[in-house]
Amino acid sequence: MNGYTGKILRVNLTSGRITRLDTREYSPWGGGHGLGSAIFFDLVKDKTIEGLDPRNVITIMTSPLTGTLIPGAASRTEMQGIGVQSYPIGWFTRSNVGGRFGPMLKFAGWDGIVIEGRAEKPVWLDLRNDEVRIEDARPLWGLDTWETQARIWKIVCGESFGDWNEVAGSEADGRTTQRPAVLAIGPAGENLARVGAVIHDAGNAAGQGGFGAVWGSKNLKAISVIGTGSVEVSDPREVLNARLWAKRNYGLNVDDPAALDQLLETSVHPRGTAVSPGSMPAPIVFWQWPRQSRPQACMGCPVGCRTRNQSGLGNESSCGESGVYAMYDLQKHSGLLAKAMSKLVGGMLAGLPLDPVLLLKGKQTDAAFRATDLLQKYGINAFEFLLGLLYLRSLYQMKKLGPGREIATDLPFDKLGEEELAEKLFHAVAYREAGLGDDLAEGFYRAAKKWGRLEEDLNSGLLRFAYWGLPDHYDPRFQLEWGYGSILGDRDINEHGFVALFMIGTLSQLLRKEPIVTAEEAAYLFTSRMAPFQGDLRMLDYSTENMYSESMVKLVAWHRRYTRFWKQSMLFCDLLFPDFINPAVPDKRGMLGEGEPRFFKAVTGSNLSFGDGIELGRKIWNLDNAIWTLQGRHRDLARFSPYIYQTPFNKPAYLPGLKNGKWEYLSVRGRSIDEKKFEEWKTRYYRFEGWDPTTGWPRARTLESLGLKSAADELKAAGRIGREET
Amino acid sequence: MTQPRGRLREAVLANLEFKQRLVGSLLHPRLGYLDIDLYGFSEVVGFLCKPNPVLDLGELQTWLFATIGDHELAGKVAEVDALDLSYFEKAGRVRDLLALRLSQCLEPADHEDLS
Numbered sequence: 001m002n003g004y005t006g007k008i009l010r011v012n013l014t015s016g017r018i019t020r021l022d023t024r025e026y027s028p029w030g031g032g033h034g035l036g037s038a039i040f041f042d043l044v045k046d047k048t049i050e051g052l053d054p055r056n057v058i059t060i061m062t063s064p065l066t067g068t069l070i071p072g073a074a075s076r077t078e079m080q081g082i083g084v085q086s087y088p089i090g091w092f093t094r095s096n097v098g099g100r101f102g103p104m105l106k107f108a109g110w111d112g113i114v115i116e117g118r119a120e121k122p123v124w125l126d127l128r129n130d131e132v133r134i135e136d137a138r139p140l141w142g143l144d145t146w147e148t149q150a151r152i153w154k155i156v157c158g159e160s161f162g163d164w165n166e167v168a169g170s171e172a173d174g175r176t177t178q179r180p181a182v183l184a185i186g187p188a189g190e191n192l193a194r195v196g197a198v199i200h201d202a203g204n205a206a207g208q209g210g211f212g213a214v215w216g217s218k219n220l221k222a223i224s225v226i227g228t229g230s231v232e233v234s235d236p237r238e239v240l241n242a243r244l245w246a247k248r249n250y251g252l253n254v255d256d257p258a259a260l261d262q263l264l265e266t267s268v269h270p271r272g273t274a275v276s277p278g279s280m281p282a283p284i285v286f287w288q289w290p291r292q293s294r295p296q297a298c299m300g301c302p303v304g305c306r307t308r309n310q311s312g313l314g315n316e317s318s319c320g321e322s323g324v325y326a327m328y329d330l331q332k333h334s335g336l337l338a339k340a341m342s343k344l345v346g347g348m349l350a351g352l353p354l355d356p357v358l359l360l361k362g363k364q365t366d367a368a369f370r371a372t373d374l375l376q377k378y379g380i381n382a383f384e385f386l387l388g389l390l391y392l393r394s395l396y397q398m399k400k401l402g403p404g405r406e407i408a409t410d411l412p413f414d415k416l417g418e419e420e421l422a423e424k425l426f427h428a429v430a431y432r433e434a435g436l437g438d439d440l441a442e443g444f445y446r447a448a449k450k451w452g453r454l455e456e457d458l459n460s461g462l463l464r465f466a467y468w469g470l471p472d473h474y475d476p477r478f479q480l481e482w483g484y485g486s487i488l489g490d491r492d493i494n495e496h497g498f499v500a501l502f503m504i505g506t507l508s509q510l511l512r513k514e515p516i517v518t519a520e521e522a523a524y525l526f527t528s529r530m531a532p533f534q535g536d537l538r539m540l541d542y543s544t545e546n547m548y549s550e551s552m553v554k555l556v557a558w559h560r561r562y563t564r565f566w567k568q569s570m571l572f573c574d575l576l577f578p579d580f581i582n583p584a585v586p587d588k589r590g591m592l593g594e595g596e597p598r599f600f601k602a603v604t605g606s607n608l609s610f611g612d613g614i615e616l617g618r619k620i621w622n623l624d625n626a627i628w629t630l631q632g633r634h635r636d637l638a639r640f641s642p643y644i645y646q647t648p649f650n651k652p653a654y655l656p657g658l659k660n661g662k663w664e665y666l667s668v669r670g671r672s673i674d675e676k677k678f679e680e681w682k683t684r685y686y687r688f689e690g691w692d693p694t695t696g697w698p699r700a701r702t703l704e705s706l707g708l709k710s711a712a713d714e715l716k717a718a719g720r721i722g723r724e725e726t
Numbered sequence: 727m728t729q730p731r732g733r734l735r736e737a738v739l740a741n742l743e744f745k746q747r748l749v750g751s752l753l754h755p756r757l758g759y760l761d762i763d764l765y766g767f768s769e770v771v772g773f774l775c776k777p778n779p780v781l782d783l784g785e786l787q788t789w790l791f792a793t794i795g796d797h798e799l800a801g802k803v804a805e806v807d808a809l810d811l812s813y814f815e816k817a818g819r820v821r822d823l824l825a826l827r828l829s830q831c832l833e834p835a836d837h838e839d840l841s
Contacts, residue, residue, distance in 0.1 A: 512812035
């Protein structure tokens with residue numbers, strides 16, 4: 001069982017019973033998501049329950065690679081269960097958190113945690129190696145996520161951070177200098193806000209799905225874990241060699257200015273980068289990057305895509321959460337911007353160009369950082385608010401929202417961009433204050449429905465929530481595999497494996513520079529390794545003529561399978577994998593297909609091939625679809641919001657495609673998804689997967705061929721099995 | 727550019743209504759496009775200072791002409807748009823033009839030095 005600790009913690013909060021599952025029973029599923037889906041399927045007898053039902057089961061799973069030195073796969077933790085955020089049904093869903101919780105769980109000797117039932121009063125779980133206690137969380141209830149973690153750190157290791165601590169009261173039980181890794185909910189989760197997230201450390205969030213509310217419904221405030229063990233690996237030398245191989249061959253050379261330029265122009269991310277202060281690539285943030293900062297990485301990760309800042313603000317937050325308030329801060333303080341410009345205008349009149357870096361001085365305040373910190377502390381899903389605030393601003397400007405208006409609120413939206421509004425708004429949401437706060441705690445989609453605006457705003461695209469009542473991300477009208485994968489699944493997939501195609505194609509056009517690979521080279525680079533469909537170049541043909549084709553079926557099927565196993569079960573980070581295309585390599589051929597099985601074998605000793613993993617991903621995807629079907633899924637529900645069908649996408653977007661038999665980065669601007677043709681495409685997809693195209697339900701023959709007879713039996717009993725093809 | 731006065735200066739410094747807004751988009755590898763509503767001239771300048779700002783320069787010309795009433799600046803932007811340059815090079819030049827216009831409209835009190 002190299003890579004595994006061999007046991008999964010099972011806690012029933014209703015009875016207080018603490019037991020174990022043998023990992024061996026579930027290890028054929030690999031880890032992470034596969035384990036979680038299989039355990040959920042076995043333990044939840046009635047899949048039609050809602051997320052806040054005490055019978056809902058939450059799984060928190062690691063992978064065999066967690067806690068090892070495998071780059072980009074050492075730190076992530078997969079959380080699953082029935083969520084409360086999606087619409088019209090809270091699907092069985094997933095979220096994922098980085099940081100150090102997963103590794104610490106492994107060091108304590110656990111492959112995962114299963115939470116069942118509902119505690120009578122607020123509790124938190126205290127895991128110290130093998131020792132597990134259900135503790136009274138009433139003193140913690142009401143605290144924000146940061147206060148909760150700090151309080152637990154003190155309870156577990158006193159004031160002596162950084163000193164050697166005995167983990168379970170005696171030296172024999174192990175000592176460590178580390179503080180516990182804690183997952184915690186804030187007031188939003190306690191108050192059952194559907195936008196409630198689970199937070200770890202300063203800026204790691206399991207945000208999608210509304211798991212904060214699910215935890216809140218179970219009276220579960222936090223899980224703390226500290227461990228002094230380690231992960232047994234099959235071949236320690238090969239683990240190190242594989243890590244160094246990845247770094248030397250695929251990592252960005254931060255001492256090479258040309259490599260950095262290429263990175264900035266292609267936005268293809270570095271692999272295995274050696275990071276040191278002053279030489280790191282820019283962190284992935286939307287706000288003005290604080291220069292007085294250090295890179296911050298999840299445990300074991302060689303990249304460090306976030307920062308810890310001298311100001312103490314915005315620590316560890318990155319990506320979308322850093323963008324929630326940054327633009328409003330900028331806009332609100334454009335008076336400062338004007339002053340900065342006035343200082344520079346003399347130089348400009350003398351023929352000098354304005355320096356945008358200088359121009360940035362004085363226009364961003366601390367409000368952007370503080371607003372994001374508030375989201376993390378209250379335990380609110382930042383991504384929902386990234387697009388949600390845009391919607392609220394529109395409603396305010398339309399004079400629909402405000403004091404005495406159609407959507408009445410006294411919140412000072414004239415102060416959008418200032419900390420005051422962020423504090424009042426997020427507080428109102430977290431505490432479900434009557435009116436706007438309570439409405440938004442239900443999520444923007446349900447709020448718009450309550451306000452009677454949903455149909456109009458989804459038609460116009462004012463509310464950019466594209467699928468399942470959830471915010472748009474990469475737009476389905478151009479990034480096809482993203483949109484199709486999301487609507488066939490349970491959530492915004494948030495998987496960036498193919499977006500390099502869009503970035504390379506679009507940036508090369510907007511910059512008028514040669515792309516680092518031609519469209520034809522990209523088609524070969526990608527499809528040659530997409531087993532078992534390798535060789536079908538048209539999987540990469542994003543042209544409007546090809547967007548409903550059998551090849552597009554294969555692209556989506558491959559993506560669902562790859563991510564279900566290698567990313568969500570082996571828990572390779574989305575920032576680094578799949579490494580299709582890599583600017584650090586002369587032929588641009590990333591480590592995809594070679595890296596994943598090499599890392600897996602080094603840790604586990606297993607000869608699982610890349611293709612074996614893809615096939616396991618297919619099995620997991622099928623089990624997930626069986627669960628959604630039992631929940632009430634039918635193909636008629638799998639529809640985008642109207643604006644995706646009705647409104648052409650109107651921004652520059654270039655993707656590989658065939659035009660007159662030649663590969664080009666084609667403009668796909670001006671297209672929408674044709675609803676009728678997309679329904680025909682769904683039929684093709686369901687057939688391809690061996691599902692009933694009239695319903696989208698799995699067929700028994702398909703499930704049984706995958707070793708999922710129990711799923712087939714349960715679907716038959718529920719009268720929701722797909723009809724076999726005659 | 728000529729020194730703007732009166733109604734033009736007021737229009738450059740004004741906050742706009744919903745229907746008068748301009749929509750820009752930030753191009754970002756993690757998001758694709760993030761739309762930003764721009765409710766005034768200075769917001770457009772601020773937007774153009776961000777990395778990878780995407781704004782339809784034709785729409786911008788129409789907006790400057792019809793909403794702001796700055797025919798001179800609309801013409802200057804059209805001249806830039808006609809140049810044989812990449813989009814981002816054009817966007818940078820347009821940003822500088824708009825920044826210059828905004829600075830012309832500021833009161834002396836706004837011209838304080840930043841420390």
